Amino acid sequence: MEKNVWKTFEMRFKRALSCKGKLNSMLGAVRISDSLERFETSSDNAYLHQVDFLRFPFPGKPRVTHVFLDPPYTDDVDYMGFSEFWGSWLGMRFPIQLGRHPGTLSMEDNTARIQELLERVRENTRPSCRVILAYGCKRPNARQLIEKAIMGAGYQIQDTSPIFSDNSQKRKAHEFTLTDRYLLLTAHTPRPTTAEKEVELNALDISASERTELKFFVRISAYWLSCSHTQKLPSLERIRETANDLIRPSLREKFPAIMRGEIREWTLDNQANRKAYNRLCLSFLHLILSKDGFTIVSAENSHFDDSEVPGYCDVRHLPRPTGVAARADFVAAGNNHQRIVFCFLNKEREHTLKQIANRVIESDGDDFRIMHFLVFADHQDMIKHRQVEFVEYWPRGFFLCLGELAGRVVELYGDVYGHLRLFVQKATAGFRVEQKINHFTAEVLSNKPVTGDKNCKHFKIKFEAPELKYVVPGQFVMTDTLSVVERKRIEKRTSFCVEEHASYAKIANLTPHSFLKRPFSIHRVFCDYFKFGYLKNVSLPPNLAPVAHTVFPSRFEIFYQVIENGVGTNELTKVKQGEKIEMLGPLGKSSDLAHWRAQDIREVHLVGGGVGMAPLVFFGQGLKYYSFRVKAFIGVDRIETLLYSARFAPTFSEDPGNAYVYIENLLSIGFVLSDIYVSTEISTKPSMPFRRLPEKNCHVGFVTEQYRSYLDSRENLDGVLVIACGPEPMLRAMRGITLEYDIPMKVLLEKRMACGIGVCMSCVCTTKKNSSTEYSRVCTDGPLFDAKHIDWDQT
Template sequence: MSQKESSAQRERSFYAKTRSNVAKLVPDKLSPSVRTLNEDDIEKAISDEDANRKAYHSLCYSLLRIILLHDKWRIAYVDPSQFEDNVFGMALRDISSVKPDEVPENIAFIAQNDNNRNGNKMILFCFDDQGSDLLRKVSYEVKKLDDGKFDNICVMVVPSPEIMQDKRRVSKADEWRRGFFLCFPEIRKKSEHLNEKEYLQLCVCTSNPIADFEERSGILTETVEVLDNIAVGQESRSHYKLRFRTSHSFNITPGQFIMTATSSHRHEEAVSRPTSLDNLKSSFIIKPTSYLKRPFGIHRAFYPHFDLPYLKRLSLPPELATVLHTVFPNQFEIFYKVLENGVGTNELTKLKRGDKVQIIGPLGKRLHMRELREQGFEEIHVIGGGVGMAPLIFMVQALRYYSYPVKAFIGTEKIGMLKYKCSRDGLDNCDGLDNLDNTFSEEPRDATIYVDDLIDAGVDPADIYVSSTVLENHDWTIPKDNLYEGVVTGQYNVYLQSRQRERRQKKQRQKKILAFACGPTGMMKALTLITAEFGIKQKVLMEKRMACGIGVCLSCVCETKNGEGGESKYSRVCTDGPIFDAAEIVW
């Protein structure tokens, strides 16, 4: 027998074996015809009969198991019959000995990790609506046990991205407090990626390439409600933080931006013909008013039922985290600098609680966080100058969801510019606001913007660095050594140098680091030299004057190196960016 033939034979027997494995997993009606497990089959599997549904659950479980074992989490399940007695400990069954095709139905699973720094020792998950009641009960029991420290998360596995999109709607948030979602195609892809061998044994007959789950969301025009709009900074009223909420799901990712009207006047009113002298005076003739919307990055986003203390403690198994999804955020902050003669930003400061303004978004290219891990980045640095730090905070929030180690470098002109009084009266006194469900307020306190935001997002204070040209005396929640007199590029350079020294002493390998920078052009340009020296890949968030925000007016261009024939060309910040590779920009 030639070698070629024998390998073909081996392959045939391997396929036959794996197909019979799958037949075990997808029994009854489906099994004889199973060649490929495509969306339709899965759809059928859950809609047809109990046995098929069970088979689908077994498959989900097996795939999840690959992911969780990779993250070194143990899995257990809750025995519903035992749980009836409300003896939680008794109801836990270790599943390590249970074979995939013996997975009981209508149960909630629990994954445990005892070595976790921050908590979240348990993940409870269930498949589709099967077991969801039990999941809720278990979640409640765990909450009682852990003194409200929220050491658990709930994950619901659904068959398709469409169902998941639906579950993630803000209007459904109440059904799933602190709930995360997974969809089947994603765990399938992830488990294949993590342990191809085991994956193949489970479902080698998947001959079709698995389509990427693409989060789709069109650009919306939405009227949002202002929650508060407060000045930040001790001396001048030069910076403001505006918080608003949307009524619908607003699926925005870090790096993306919104364009907002700067006043609650409707566009029609702003341009309508003045009819009296009084109107004339208050109209644009005397005082300039803005016409176009203004682009802003998101400073912070808040998710229904994910309160700040919970987020701070949140720590997810890294591989699982890259396929988890939350309910969409519905509350946002933008942080903006008021330009002395700026028409739009001055108008913005006049907005108050209850005002309604029109925004357009989400705009700009989506950044796929999960890809960062696939590209092998082990650590993310964010470096912000002035208001440039704001969109990076939102990025850190998201990075934390994906369990990325983060270090943040904040550059500010004066430390005092970061200080503000965070007050609660805004939300306790709800004049002008109808329904405060799913809105968040912070404890009243003397706050430091960026620094406190990062800590709230769960970043270790030791990983936060602040530089300023004048270092005044302040109480700091971060170590004294993390303060630097000078510019942020200087501090980052010093940090990288000392890190390199330490690494060489200990003869460690260099980690693969990705840096995101946003701030004045000069700062971002200077950073490119530093990151190049230390072999760090750098991305930048560009900012330009815009008119449309959706790529048609060609106003917001920046020069990039990827033109035809190696020449430079003008790229649109709004749709080709705002995140660019720093190496791509003609500085």
């Protein structure tokens, strides 16, 4: 303990002794017990105990006459509480847990906790017991708040005395304000007797089963709040509010009648809180999975609350998980013999969880017949564990969080569980909305033409950039087309020119090189531990998929076409493996594919013309993950443009043998050949890949023709959505077709872009809202647009 803190404490204590006769008389010669037992049986005057005060085991001895409290100030002074002062003064050792210090609480939360603290004192002491509260109210409103809390707890301020010392010793005597005070509190109304309390409780008309139900949700709330980063010690008020959002509306009316003391008692046992929370998560998962034919087959029932709560699964009758899933929290099994192992994040069982994850991988290989999920109470915690640094902790595992599970339950069972409010709000407030644009340096892992042909115009560049972790299909990056080293070299040369010559020389000198970054869509993403092509094997339960997450991707690929005389794309071909390039991203509006199903979309047709197919592969990846039915229509001028030889296959991590870009990519993300359609403007039969594609899926002519005849062959087009990307004439033709067949369409637009972040207006296109014309920026309002919002006459 710092010397000045010691000194301050002593000064404070002496001050307390001398400042008022009332205080003086109560703090005379104090004998301190070192155990509660001794305090209760001896004539000692005081007892010191290091514990969160809300959990303080009040001694049975009814002669506590004074309580001295020094809670944290409302202005979050970052020093340890009064108990530490006492402890160090007496030479006692306390483990100091920094995380427990409520310095991060808001003023309102802090004051609510003080009210609880006072209530607790009041409930456990005689009415004549007096309380001295050391308190500083420096922020605006603090004084009113604390007075309200004191009154709310049944006390009144009988006297005050200024505090003239300061922990930091930074203030000079004249700087002390009279807002730092000792407050002498006395009870303003007599406490109800036990008999009175009983009468009060009987009047509430809460049955035993309702009480059990309320207790269940109170416990869940206490646990959930304590898992959140800002609520290590949730106040009773917060617990009540949270529980209120979980309980049935008919019970909500009765909830306010439950006494604070009772609520506190319910939440004292953290294990019991955790068990209630586990049961809630299991129940949510049971509801979601039952839509896909899964049932819960085993559960470690000692980990679950076993009270009678209707509508929330009781697992007492289930056997314990065995074999690969031994020591997991519970297991679900589907009709297709797929098993899903669930574990709750539990810091005390970290090692066990890791063992389970590794056992699953050992026994299942990459088959995904057994999947393992880790369930988080807190969304931020889940995000943390999805980072690449944590991947070893939970290899090849999926992540879920309570907020998103609750949201899914409300989506699927709104009529019964529509009252679940709080968790759902939390879920929608975060995640994709939270993403921010990063300026980062990406390491190039490979940059190769897709064919062995010297004149090949199509390249794939793969790079490592964990900063892009939130990227979703349709989004893009602005990338430099020179490596960092090359860019610096050129800048040096040009600055020399500027110094030497007129400023136009700089511009003149720059012309052979790109100046601005270029926009490119993300073609594919790769996650550690999820081997390339894993989507061929994984089949997530469709109703769970929208809330199931993998580790964040860390590697990405762009498929780019080299433009004749294009400065940037030609430069980009020269960037080598191991070099670094600067990027900005993820850019563009993000679309939430996971929840398209809620908009009645069941099947998506991806129609791509030429390099327009590149971003659609990422859409395919996302849509397959979320278990949509997907069909792809690829339009190219000639198939040879996409043919790459076996020599390049390992670079692209695909099967050796002559293969075709896009087709191979689509197969690797779980497409079957019958769902891939190819049109070539120039017939190259018989060397075309038609040896693998069904004859009916191949067409010579425009992709739009092929798509129209495909639609003709379909009887039912309900729930179909089209996403198209390609040259403008193709998009116009697609607009006509989709209008004719009455299918919704989204288009990925491409415009020249200078900034990519909505500043320069170089990418503006004409859109319509209702019947009025608007201008939208493709970079920030798109690039994915609803076809019906585009003004096709002007664009």
